[in-house]
Amino acid sequence: MTRRVAIRQLELRDFRNIAHATIALPADGIAIVGDNGHGKTNLLEAIAYLKLLRSMRGVRDRDLVRFGAGTFFLSATSDGATVHQCAVGVDRAGRKKVTLDGVETPRLSDALGAVPSVCFSPADVVLIGGAPAERRRYLDIALALTSARYLAALRHYRAALVRRNAALRVAARPGALRSSAAAWEPALAQHGAILVEERRAWVGEHAGDFARLCASIGERAPMALAYASTLADAPDVAAALTAQLAKGREHDERRGLTHAGPHRDDLAVTLGGRDLRLVGSAGQQRTAVIALRLLEAATFRTRRGTQPVLLLDDPFAELDTARARRVLALLDESAEAAHGQTVLCVPREEEIPAGFTRLERWRVRDGVFERAS
Numbered sequence: 001m002t003r004r005v006a007i008r009q010l011e012l013r014d015f016r017n018i019a020h021a022t023i024a025l026p027a028d029g030i031a032i033v034g035d036n037g038h039g040k041t042n043l044l045e046a047i048a049y050l051k052l053l054r055s056m057r058g059v060r061d062r063d064l065v066r067f068g069a070g071t072f073f074l075s076a077t078s079d080g081a082t083v084h085q086c087a088v089g090v091d092r093a094g095r096k097k098v099t100l101d102g103v104e105t106p107r108l109s110d111a112l113g114a115v116p117s118v119c120f121s122p123a124d125v126v127l128i129g130g131a132p133a134e135r136r137r138y139l140d141i142a143l144a145l146t147s148a149r150y151l152a153a154l155r156h157y158r159a160a161l162v163r164r165n166a167a168l169r170v171a172a173r174p175g176a177l178r179s180s181a182a183a184w185e186p187a188l189a190q191h192g193a194i195l196v197e198e199r200r201a202w203v204g205e206h207a208g209d210f211a212r213l214c215a216s217i218g219e220r221a222p223m224a225l226a227y228a229s230t231l232a233d234a235p236d237v238a239a240a241l242t243a244q245l246a247k248g249r250e251h252d253e254r255r256g257l258t259h260a261g262p263h264r265d266d267l268a269v270t271l272g273g274r275d276l277r278l279v280g281s282a283g284q285q286r287t288a289v290i291a292l293r294l295l296e297a298a299t300f301r302t303r304r305g306t307q308p309v310l311l312l313d314d315p316f317a318e319l320d321t322a323r324a325r326r327v328l329a330l331l332d333e334s335a336e337a338a339h340g341q342t343v344l345c346v347p348r349e350e351e352i353p354a355g356f357t358r359l360e361r362w363r364v365r366d367g368v369f370e371r372a373s
Contacts, residue, residue: 004307005080005116006341007047014069016042017367026360029309029342033349033372034364040345041121043369044311046074047343050086050115052141053098053108057123062092076115080306086114109155113145116308118297120290122317127292128269128285129277135267139199142296146303153194160187161258169256179253185245188261193238195262196231203227203267206295213291216330218323221272223288229265286318290327297340307340314346316353328355 012021017039023030034040045064048056055064065072075087083100088111090096097104098111105111126134144151164184171179207225214223234240244260252258269276269288276288300308310331316324344356352359361372 002301002305002307003080004340005078005309007076007078007115007309009075009077010043010047011073011075012043012046013073014066015046015064015072015074016066018042018046018369019066019367021367021369023362023369025341025343027341028358028360029344030362031344031346031352031356031359032362032364032369033346033352036347039364039367039369040347041313042367043364044119044121044313044343044345047076047115047117047309047311048119050074050076050088051113051117051145053088053096053111056119061090061094061096064090065092078115081115083114086111109151112151113304116145116300116304116306117311118293118300118308119311119313120293120315121311121313122286123313124289124293125282125285125318127289128280132264132266135269136263136265138292138296139202139267142299143198143202146299147198149194150198153191153198156187157191157195157262160184160191161261161263164188164258165256168252168258171253172256179249181249181253182246185242188245188258189238189242192231192241192261196229196234196237196241196265199262199265200227200229200232202299206298209295209298210288210291213294213330214287217287217290217326219271219284219287223276223284223291224270224273226268226270227265228268229262230260231262231265282318283320283323287323290315290330294330310340310342312342312344314351315344316351324353328353331355 006027007025010023010025012018032040032043045056054061071089071091073087073089075085077085085101087099088096096108098108099105100111100114127138140154144154164181167179167181167184171181203225210225211223230244231237231240241261248260271280271284276285297308297310300306316327319327342356342359344352344359346352363370363372
C-alpha cells in the first residue's frame with residue numbers, strides 16, 4: 001500500500017527573501033498566488049531542499065541565506081514519511097546541521113529524501129535543452145533517493161573519480177613519476193558498474209511509460225527515452241569499464257581527466273528518432289520534462305511505497321490549453337496522485353486549474369505568506 005506523504009507544518013527562517021514563515025498545510029495542500037519575485041518559488045525550493053539537502057536550482061548554500069542574516073533554518077513536520085520531523089540549519093560558512101525527529105544525523109546522506117517531493121517547474125526545460133550533466137543529475141536523484149545500493153555506489157564512485165583525476169593531474173606535470181591513477185580504477189569499475197546497471201534497468205522499465213505519457217499529453221510524433229552509454233550493452237559492465245579505463249589511461253594523463261565511465265553518460269530523449277533538443281518546440285520539450293517528472297514520482301511510489309508531495313511552479317507555462325488539460329488529468333490519473341498533497345504556485349488566481357479548486361488559497365508578497373480571506 002502506498003503511503004501518502006503530507007507536510008503538516010512548514011517553518012522557514014532567513015531563507016532567500018523569506019524572513020520568517022510558519023505555514024500549516026492542509027492534507028490536500030495549498031495554492032499560492034503572487035507576482036513573480038515575491039517568494040513563491042523560494043517556498044517550493046525550501047521544501048525541495050528538505051529532500052536534497054541542497055538547492056534544486058544549483059545555488060550554493062551560503063547564497064540561500066537571506067541578506068543580512070547569518071544562517072537559514074528549515075523545518076517540516078510530516079505524516080507518511082520515514083521521519084516525522086526534519087530540520088536543517090545552514091550558516092554562511094556552509095556548515096550544515098540536520099536533525100531527524102530531534103536527533104542530529106551523523107551523515108547527511110542518511111537524511112536524503114526525508115521529505116520526499118517532486119517539483120514541476122518551467123525551469124525544468126534544462127533537462128532537455130541543457131548539457132548531459134543535467135540529465136545525469138535527474139537520474140542520480142531519482143535513483144539515489146529510492147535505492148540505498150545506488151546511493152552508496154554513487155558516493156564511492158565520485159570519491160574514486162576525484163582521486164583518479166587528481167592522480168592524472170599530478171602525472172601531467174613535467175618530470176612527474178609514474179602515475180598512480182590505476183590504483184583507483186578497480187573502485188571506479190566496481191561502483192560504476194552498479195550505476196550503469198541500475199540506470200539502464202530504470203530506463204528499460206520506464207521507456208514505454210515515457211512514450212505513453214508524452215502521447216497522453218498530446219504529442220503526436222513518437223517520443224522515446226534511451227540510456228546513452230558506451231557501456232549500455234556490456235554483459236559484464238565492470239570488466240568493460242576496467243578495459244576502457246586501462247586503454248584510455250595515457251590519454252587521460254595528458255588531459256588530466258577521466259574520459260570513460262558513467263559520469264560521461266546521457267539520457268537520450270528523441271522525437272521521431274531525432275534529438276529533441278534540436279528539433280522540439282518549447283511545448284514539446286515541456287511535454288517531455290513533465291513526463292520525466294511524472295516518472296520520478298512513480299519511482300517513489302513503486303520503490304519506496306510513498307506518494308511524494310507535488311510541487312507545481314506555474315506548471316502549465318508554455319503549454320497550450322489542450323495539453324495543460326491533459327497534464328492535469330495525468331496528475332489526477334491514479335488514486336495515489338489524486339490524493340497526494342500538492343503545493344501549487346501561480347502568478348494569478350485565474351490560472352489555478354479547476355482541478356485544484358480544493359486547495360486552500362494563500363497569497364505572498366515580499367516574502368510574507370498569508371491565508372487568503
